[in-house]
Amino acid sequence: MTLQKFTNKTLSIFFRLIIILFGIYIINYKDNYFECYWYYLAIIPYLFIYVNTVFNDGFSSKIRLVNDYLFIVFLIYGKDLDIVTATFLLLPVINSPNHSGDKKSIMLYVLFVFSIFLLNNYKFSWTFIIVTFAFRIVNFITDSRNKYFENISKLNKEIELFLEKELELRKSYKVYNGILDVLNNIKFLKFYRPTFSKIICFKIDKRKIIIENSSVFVWSYTIDDEFIQEVINAKDLEALSYSNINLEINDVNCSKNFFLVNQTKNNRYIFVFVLEDFSNRLFNTYYISLLQSITARISKVIGIENSIKNENKKMLMDFRKKYFHIQNAEKAMHFIRNRFNTLDNFIEMSKDNINGKMDGDDLKLYSTELDRLERSYKLLMDRVKAILDKSDKPFSATKLEDKTLNFLFGSIREIWLDFFETFNVEIDVDVNLIDKFTVKLNSDGLYILILDWIANLKKYSEKDEIVVFSETQTQYLISFRNQFKIEDKKDILELRDDFNSTERDKILQRTSHGILIMKSILEEMCVSGVIEVDGNIIELKLSFKKEENENSDF
Amino acid sequence: MKIAIFENEYDTVEIAFKYLNKKYFNYSLKLENYPSSDSFPDLKKLQDYSLIIIDLDLSSQSSLDGFGLIKKIEKTLVEPIKILILTGQALSDKYDVENGLNKKYPVLEKPINYNKLNNQFEKLGIKYIG
Structure with a gap:
C-alpha cells in the first residue's frame, strides 16, 4: 500500500x-x-x-x-x-x-x-439548498487547492524519477515526456483541458535565443522578434510569462502556447509549452503557476548538464594538446628510424672494407654512403635536440590552486581504494581547524604523483601499507608507509638515494623516468618530499605548506 | 631483371641497393625507384618486373599507402607477381586479413642493409644468373 x-x-x-x-x-x-x-x-x-x-x-x-x-x-x-x-x-x-x-x-x-x-x-425548504450550495463552494475551493498542490507534487515526482534514472548527459529532454503526461491528465476546469503537445527550452546566449533541448526533434524555429527583445532586456524575471507568442517549429505554426522564463546563476532559459487545440491566456495562468517552480528545477538540471559538458570540453582540449605532442614524437621516431637505414648499411659495408673486400667502385659507393650518413647524423641530432629542448611539455604542474586538507584526504582515499580493499589511515591533525588552512597544489599533478606512488606500493610492498596525516604549526605532513621485502633492500636504498639527492637528476633523466616525474611534479608544486628507510620499512614523506584560508569562516 | 622499388626516402636505401647490385648481381639488376603510388600510373606494366618492393609508409603525397597499392596490384595484375614488403614496425600475424590483402607477402623490417636485402632476394628465388 x-x-x-x-x-x-x-x-x-x-x-x-x-x-x-x-x-x-x-x-x-x-x-x-x-x-x-x-x-x-x-x-x-x-x-x-x-x-x-x-x-x-x-x-x-x-x-x-x-x-x-x-x-x-x-x-x-x-x-x-x-x-x-x-x-x-x-x-x-x-x-x-x-x-x-x-x-x-x-x-x-x-x-x-x-x-x-x-x-x-x-x-x-430552500434554506437547505442555500446551505448545501455554500458548503459545496467551500469544498470546491479546498478541493481545487489540494488538487493544485497534488499536481505540483506529480510534476515534481516526474523530475525526481528522471533524476534517479536518467541523469545522463544530453538526455535531460527525457524529463519532458513525463511532464507532458501529467499536464495532459490534469482535470482542472471541466471546460478547459488543452492538449499539450511539445515542450521546448531555449537559452538566451549573448542577446540571441538558441535552442537548448526539447521533447521533439527541432530543426527549425522562428520566434516573434519583439518578444525576443523584450525577454533579453527584461530586468525582473520573477513573474515573467507570456501566452500565445508567434512561434513556428519545424515550419508548423505553434502559436497556441505559453512561455515561462527562468534565471539560473549563469543563464536565462525560456520554456515553451505548445498547445494543440486551444489556448486561453487567462486559463493558462493555472498551468503557468503550476509550472513556475518545475521549470526552475529543470533549469538547474540543464545548468548542471552544461557545467559537466564544459568540464568535458576543457578536458578534451587539454588532451588534444597532449595528443599532438605525442603524435609529433611519433613522427620524429619514424623519421629517425628511416635514417638508420644508412647507418645499418654503412656498418655492413664497413665489414667488407675492413676485410679488404672492396675495390675502387665499391669504395666510391662506400664513400657516398659515408656522406649520407654524416648528413643523416646531423639531421638526427637536430631532431633529437628539438624534442628534448621543447618547452612545450605535455604536462606541467605549475598552475596551483588553493585546496583544503579535505581535498587532499579525499583524493588520496579515492586512489587508494582503487588498489586496496580498505583505506588504512591514521589522522593526527586538529580536525576542527581543517578549514582554517589551505595548501597550494595542482590537482592533475597531485593525481599523477599519488597514483604512481600507490601503484608501486601495491606492486612492491609486502604488507602494512598505511597513510598518515599529521601536522606542524606551518605544514601538513602526509606520509605513505609500508613494509618491503628484505631481498629488495638494495633497490629500495637506491630509490631513496635517487629520490632524496638533488645531484643525480641529470642521470635520472636517462635512467629512472618514474622517480623523475614525481620529483619534478613536487618541485613545480613547491612541495617537499623525502624517502626514509628504517629496517624494512620505507616511508615517503610529503610536506605541504599551510596557507591561511581566505574563504574560511575563522 | 627489373625491380620496382616504391619508397619515398630512397636516398636512405639507395647505396644498399647499388652495393647489392654490384656485389651479388654483377650490375644485372635494373633498379627503378617510385616515390609514390601515383608515379607508376599504369600498374599493368608491373607484370614485366621480377620483383616489386613496397615500403608501407609511402609519402603523404601518394594517393595510396603501401597496403592500398598492394591491393590495387592484386586486382590489376593477371599473373601473380613477387612482392616484398618493407616496414618500420612489426606487422601482426593477420596483417593480410586486417588490410584486405589476398595473401601474405614476405616482410623485411627496417633498418635494412644490402645483406638483409640479399637474404630476402634469395628466399624469393631472385639470384644472379651469370
Missing part, C-alpha cells in the same frame, strides 16, 4: 471513529425516538459494513457514504434540528475533501439534502 493510500485509509478510519463518538454523545444528550439499546446495536451493522468496504475503492466508497448517512439519519431521527444534530448531519460534507473517490460529490449533497428533508418532517 502506498503512503498516500495508507494516509487516506487512516483518515477514513479516524473519521468513522469521530462519527461513532459524536453519535454516542447525541444518544446521551438528546431525547431518543427509539429505545436506547437500538442505537448502540446500530453501531454493529454500521461498523460491519464499513470494515468490509474500507480497503476497496470505486463502488465501495459509495456504499460507505450511504452507510454513513443511514447511521447518522437513524441516530438523529425524531430529534430537533439544532446546532448539534445539524453538525452531525454535516460531518460527511465537511469531511469530503478527505474522501477518496470524486464521483461521490453529487451523491454526497443529494444525500445531505434528502436527509434534512426527512428530518424536517418531510418538509422542503
Whole structure:
C-alpha cells in the first residue's frame, strides 16, 4: 500500500471513529425516538459494513457514504434540528475533501439534502439548498487547492524519477515526456483541458535565443522578434510569462502556447509549452503557476548538464594538446628510424672494407654512403635536440590552486581504494581547524604523483601499507608507509638515494623516468618530499605548506 | 631483371641497393625507384618486373599507402607477381586479413642493409644468373 493510500485509509478510519463518538454523545444528550439499546446495536451493522468496504475503492466508497448517512439519519431521527444534530448531519460534507473517490460529490449533497428533508418532517425548504450550495463552494475551493498542490507534487515526482534514472548527459529532454503526461491528465476546469503537445527550452546566449533541448526533434524555429527583445532586456524575471507568442517549429505554426522564463546563476532559459487545440491566456495562468517552480528545477538540471559538458570540453582540449605532442614524437621516431637505414648499411659495408673486400667502385659507393650518413647524423641530432629542448611539455604542474586538507584526504582515499580493499589511515591533525588552512597544489599533478606512488606500493610492498596525516604549526605532513621485502633492500636504498639527492637528476633523466616525474611534479608544486628507510620499512614523506584560508569562516 | 622499388626516402636505401647490385648481381639488376603510388600510373606494366618492393609508409603525397597499392596490384595484375614488403614496425600475424590483402607477402623490417636485402632476394628465388 502506498503512503498516500495508507494516509487516506487512516483518515477514513479516524473519521468513522469521530462519527461513532459524536453519535454516542447525541444518544446521551438528546431525547431518543427509539429505545436506547437500538442505537448502540446500530453501531454493529454500521461498523460491519464499513470494515468490509474500507480497503476497496470505486463502488465501495459509495456504499460507505450511504452507510454513513443511514447511521447518522437513524441516530438523529425524531430529534430537533439544532446546532448539534445539524453538525452531525454535516460531518460527511465537511469531511469530503478527505474522501477518496470524486464521483461521490453529487451523491454526497443529494444525500445531505434528502436527509434534512426527512428530518424536517418531510418538509422542503430552500434554506437547505442555500446551505448545501455554500458548503459545496467551500469544498470546491479546498478541493481545487489540494488538487493544485497534488499536481505540483506529480510534476515534481516526474523530475525526481528522471533524476534517479536518467541523469545522463544530453538526455535531460527525457524529463519532458513525463511532464507532458501529467499536464495532459490534469482535470482542472471541466471546460478547459488543452492538449499539450511539445515542450521546448531555449537559452538566451549573448542577446540571441538558441535552442537548448526539447521533447521533439527541432530543426527549425522562428520566434516573434519583439518578444525576443523584450525577454533579453527584461530586468525582473520573477513573474515573467507570456501566452500565445508567434512561434513556428519545424515550419508548423505553434502559436497556441505559453512561455515561462527562468534565471539560473549563469543563464536565462525560456520554456515553451505548445498547445494543440486551444489556448486561453487567462486559463493558462493555472498551468503557468503550476509550472513556475518545475521549470526552475529543470533549469538547474540543464545548468548542471552544461557545467559537466564544459568540464568535458576543457578536458578534451587539454588532451588534444597532449595528443599532438605525442603524435609529433611519433613522427620524429619514424623519421629517425628511416635514417638508420644508412647507418645499418654503412656498418655492413664497413665489414667488407675492413676485410679488404672492396675495390675502387665499391669504395666510391662506400664513400657516398659515408656522406649520407654524416648528413643523416646531423639531421638526427637536430631532431633529437628539438624534442628534448621543447618547452612545450605535455604536462606541467605549475598552475596551483588553493585546496583544503579535505581535498587532499579525499583524493588520496579515492586512489587508494582503487588498489586496496580498505583505506588504512591514521589522522593526527586538529580536525576542527581543517578549514582554517589551505595548501597550494595542482590537482592533475597531485593525481599523477599519488597514483604512481600507490601503484608501486601495491606492486612492491609486502604488507602494512598505511597513510598518515599529521601536522606542524606551518605544514601538513602526509606520509605513505609500508613494509618491503628484505631481498629488495638494495633497490629500495637506491630509490631513496635517487629520490632524496638533488645531484643525480641529470642521470635520472636517462635512467629512472618514474622517480623523475614525481620529483619534478613536487618541485613545480613547491612541495617537499623525502624517502626514509628504517629496517624494512620505507616511508615517503610529503610536506605541504599551510596557507591561511581566505574563504574560511575563522 | 627489373625491380620496382616504391619508397619515398630512397636516398636512405639507395647505396644498399647499388652495393647489392654490384656485389651479388654483377650490375644485372635494373633498379627503378617510385616515390609514390601515383608515379607508376599504369600498374599493368608491373607484370614485366621480377620483383616489386613496397615500403608501407609511402609519402603523404601518394594517393595510396603501401597496403592500398598492394591491393590495387592484386586486382590489376593477371599473373601473380613477387612482392616484398618493407616496414618500420612489426606487422601482426593477420596483417593480410586486417588490410584486405589476398595473401601474405614476405616482410623485411627496417633498418635494412644490402645483406638483409640479399637474404630476402634469395628466399624469393631472385639470384644472379651469370
